Amino acid sequence: MSPRYAPLAGPAILFAQPTPNKLRPLDFYTQAVALGANGVAARAVLHGSEVHLDAAVVGRRFRKKWRNREGASDNADNADIAGNADIAAIADIGDIAAPSLRQLCELVGQNIELSVELKDETHFGAVVETARAQQPRPRLWVCHSNFEALAVRHLEATEVRLVNSASLAALPRGPERRAAQLREAGIDAVKLRHSEWTAGLVALFHRFEVLAFASDLQFDHQLAAVLNMGVDAVYGEDIAGMLAVTKAQHCPEAKS
DSSP states (O other): OOOOOOOTTSSOEEEEOOOTTOSSHHHHHHHHHHHTOSEEEEEEEEETTEEEEGGGHHHHHHHHHHHHHHTOOTTOOGGGGTTOHHHHHHHHHHHHHSOBHHHHHHHHOSSSEEEEEESSGGGHHHHHHHHHTSSSOOEEEEEESOHHHHHHHHTTOTTSEEEEEOOGGGOTTOHHHHHHHHHHHTOOEEEEEGGGOOHHHHHHHHHTTOEEEEEEEOSHHHHHHHHHHTOSEEEESOHHHHHHHHHHTTOOOOOO
16 A cells, blocks of 8 residues: 655645536536535636636537538628527527636635636736635635746735646756745646646745645546655535545545
């Protein structure tokens, strides 16, 4: 049996994250929280003045299918078809599939960790303001691949915890150098795909007081492996499976 290491800051966060383009993601999040997830995760995009979850592509996909079926160009302007009742219904499907970040904040409240992956670093302010407008405020983690941009934005919202989404291949100067940079910049955590983590790598980031987050978990054995390494958070869709693994490993209960 492989040795088991402890997370840096208490029990690991179990972030519930639906697969891309999942219909009715709010139902998914509601069920995940009811099952015992202590975190939820989403990707955020800005549509107009409001931040939405990235499932918005579902609505675009349905509209594209309708245009193709009618023989219209994929590049047809939405205004040309806005008056069609069928298209209005399809747009409604898109609205259901792409709830706003505000709706998700209202759902999770104060006791659930909220991880938001930015598609564009310029959306940082809109995401933070959306979270600030909620009472009580959610516990927000903002993730992005550009740690330097995050560090600058962090000055605008010191209450937000920051996560550098990365890959080992994108660290030309190595993980130790990145760990030092993150600590210096005030970045709280680094997020790597689960297959990139090793116990030694987790320990390295912990030595610099940087939390280790593992993403894209799909199977129980993957979760068991990274929990044994001492990661501080995991991202996956199967919350029931996550809870079963943590219970089987006699891990501490999820914090609330």
